[in-house]
Amino acid sequence: METRYIKPPISKPRGLLLIISLAAFIALGLTVFLVPAIKSAAVAILLLAIVTLLIIAIKQAQEPELSFTLTFMHIQFHSPSGGWLARWKNIAEIGPATIANQGWHQPIPWVGIRLKDYEEFLDAICPRIASKILLEQRALLFLAYKRMDNPPHEIEDMLFDDTHYIGRSGKTFKGLLAMLANRMQYNRELLGYDFFISEDLLDRSTEDFVGLTRRYLAAS
Structure with a gap:
């Protein structure tokens, strides 16, 4: 039996979300540099939102793209928290x-x-x-x-x-x-x-x- 991979039903936009969060971080930095009069409270709120988005993007990027691997020997479950393995026998x-x-x-x-x-x-x-x-x-x-x-x-x-x-x-x-x-x-x-x-x-x-x-x- 050939190895088969079972993926989660919903594919998450891992790379796209990471790029968006990094682009937003750079844009905020440029805005602060070009518009020094911008209110610090607004900058702090935007920065917190961007950092939160960046953390989510990094966690998603670390998640496995598979739910299960089926080989001739076993079935194995994968997740960000770890997994389990059971031999067919x-x-x-x-x-x-x-x-x-x-x-x-x-x-x-x-x-x-x-x-x-x-x-x-x-x-x-x-x-x-x-x-x-x-x-x-x-x-x-x-x-x-x-x-x-x-x-x-x-x-x-x-x-x-x-x-x-x-x-x-x-x-x-x-x-x-x-x-x-x-x-x-x-x-x-x-x-x-x-x-x-x-x-x-x-x-x-x-x-x-x-x-x-x-x-x-x-x-x-």
Whole structure:
């Protein structure tokens, strides 16, 4: 299988925004030089706005242009905060996420991933991304919990469970990584998958992304 790159659906004007902010900074400098009578308060406000725009432009320029890389060996997520990696051989299932409601399964704009071994995934994930997953995907767990007649656990216990997690090798995970491992177990129990990928990160529909990743999974 050839390497495929999944880009964010909206391409940001990285270079253009940087050029505009630098041009505005130079223009302000020339204005102050040519018109010395200009009010200092107005200059300060304009300078603050330009510096803010320049900082945003620099941050955008540092962001990766990819969301995911798919190779014959793994799927990898990229973001300014870090990323995660999962080998195809460690993935049990990839599929469209759904929420059960009165016997029906309602599709939601997320892709679910179920792993074979949590330890390998936990070793390959950036702690900042682990924290981001815990925050951004808790709404899915909460939604599944609210749709259940007899939830097996209290929602607070599932959202904030930081009990130490022991991997297959005997390695102990604590803190954020332990909380992520426990959350994945609750996700699997209530939602069928361990963690999820938002459609907002994809340049295609969740159905197309699932079809593509399943071809890699079958070929691994």
